[in-house]
Amino acid sequence: MSALASNDVVTEQSRVLPGEAAHEALVARAEVVAMTQATHDAALKPKDPGGLSHAERAALASRIARLNADAGLAAHYETLMHEAVASAEVECIADPAFKGSGRIGALIAYTDLASTAPKDVGPSDIEALKQAGVGDADIVRLAELNAFLAYQVRLIAGLKLLRGQG
Amino acid sequence: MSGVLHEFTTQVPEWRPRVKPIELANATPEQLEALQVTPSNTQVSDYVLVLANDVETLKVRSPLFNAIMYGRGGLSRAERELGAVGASIVNRCIYCAAVHASRHNQLTKDETVIAKIFADGENAEIEERQAAILNFAVRLSRAPSEADPEDMRRLRNAGLSDEEILDLILSASLFGWANRLMHTLGDPVARDDANGGSGR
Numbered sequence: 001m002s003a004l005a006s007n008d009v010v011t012e013q014s015r016v017l018p019g020e021a022a023h024e025a026l027v028a029r030a031e032v033v034a035m036t037q038a039t040h041d042a043a044l045k046p047k048d049p050g051g052l053s054h055a056e057r058a059a060l061a062s063r064i065a066r067l068n069a070d071a072g073l074a075a076h077y078e079t080l081m082h083e084a085v086a087s088a089e090v091e092c093i094a095d096p097a098f099k100g101s102g103r104i105g106a107l108i109a110y111t112d113l114a115s116t117a118p119k120d121v122g123p124s125d126i127e128a129l130k131q132a133g134v135g136d137a138d139i140v141r142l143a144e145l146n147a148f149l150a151y152q153v154r155l156i157a158g159l160k161l162l163r164g165q166g
Numbered sequence: 167m168s169g170v171l172h173e174f175t176t177q178v179p180e181w182r183p184r185v186k187p188i189e190l191a192n193a194t195p196e197q198l199e200a201l202q203v204t205p206s207n208t209q210v211s212d213y214v215l216v217l218a219n220d221v222e223t224l225k226v227r228s229p230l231f232n233a234i235m236y237g238r239g240g241l242s243r244a245e246r247e248l249g250a251v252g253a254s255i256v257n258r259c260i261y262c263a264a265v266h267a268s269r270h271n272q273l274t275k276d277e278t279v280i281a282k283i284f285a286d287g288e289n290a291e292i293e294e295r296q297a298a299i300l301n302f303a304v305r306l307s308r309a310p311s312e313a314d315p316e317d318m319r320r321l322r323n324a325g326l327s328d329e330e331i332l333d334l335i336l337s338a339s340l341f342g343w344a345n346r347l348m349h350t351l352g353d354p355v356a357r358d359d360a361n362g363g364s365g366r
Contacts, residue, residue, distance in 0.1 A: 026332065028239070029233075029237070029240075029333075029336070035226060035229055038230075039226045039227055039230055042223045042227075046220075047222065050220075068311070070310070114346050114350055116309075118257045119256070119259075119349070121349065123353070125350070126185065126351070127184075136219060140351065143346060143350055143351055144347065147344070148343060150339075150342035151340055151343035152339075153310050154307070154335070154338065154339035154342050155335060155336065155339045156310075157306065157311065158338075159332075161313060161315060161318045162318065162332065
């Protein structure tokens with residue numbers, strides 16, 4: 001593989017352009033870039049979303065991007081959220097000021113802690129998800145979504161620094 | 167809970183899940199494929215069985231992990247492990263830190279660098295190239311916005327090429343991912359023997 005896909009989210013968000021040294025480095029790791037996009041698609045738009053809908057995933061992703069001060073990435077996920085036809089309640093998730101209640105409140109509480117202070121996540125935080133009715137498989141889906149976002153937002157930030165516009 | 171480890175170690179612990187692993191007997195063909203279960207390989211860790219609950223992500227994450235940590239060229243394998251250790255320290259993922267610190271030690275045949283990092287964290291007095299790598303991994307892990315142009319200059323001054331820096335960004339970021347699975351979905355517990363594990 002030698003070229004980067006034109007719709008690759010990480011390349012687009014980091015604004016790395018052909019001719020730049022960072023672009024050459026990415027082309028040398030084109031396989032990693034393509035696999036990264038595949039994990040984006042699996043975490044955001046899985047064929048079987050289980051109990052975590054595409055709209056909820058996109059809304060949580062937009063929230064995580066905001067918690068990490070990445071407005072461009074937040075806008076990308078807001079677009080996905082609208083494409084998935086989110087309800088008014090689900091759209092609220094994207095706003096870090098919204099804390100919600102019940103199941104949505106539990107998804108948000110885990111997300112806020114895992115995004116910004118993962119070292120502080122303990123057994124009681126997983127128990128709280130179970131108490132709110134989130135099943136074991138959906139807890140794993142939620143953790144993967146958060147974990148993928150942590151990777152993606154750092155990869156983008158690192159690439160911006162690499163090309164000298166951090 | 168008894169036996170849960172809270173201090174960094176190079177002895178790889180056991181991992182006790184907080185959510186139910188899938189049962190191999192009930193696994194779907196897609197799950198078996200992602201788990202790479204074959205008649206000659208039926209040993210699958212609880213960690214991977216937990217992740218199989220989200221098989222679509224697991225299926226694409228495993229090859230990504232291998233490409234970032236073991237892909238040819240670029241940053242040395244030991245220095246990629248150092249990026250993983252930096253992230254794991256910030257996120258206090260005892261399990262991931264143990265696996266990747268011990269891999270770093272095996273690759274470098276030197277235990278002093280990790281011993282200093284476990285004792286003094288990001289302020290460990292180690293050789294400048296390693297210190298610049300650790301510093302960048304730690305700051306990017308704390309918050310993406312915390313890594314700044316000065317940290318990047320330090321990497322360049324230490325002699326890292328663009329390709330090497332990209333590999334460091336990838337390995338540190340990848341452990342932002344791995345730590346959030348390993349550290350939030352289970353607990354590291356002491357084991358009796360000293361077998362290796364799969365901190366990924």
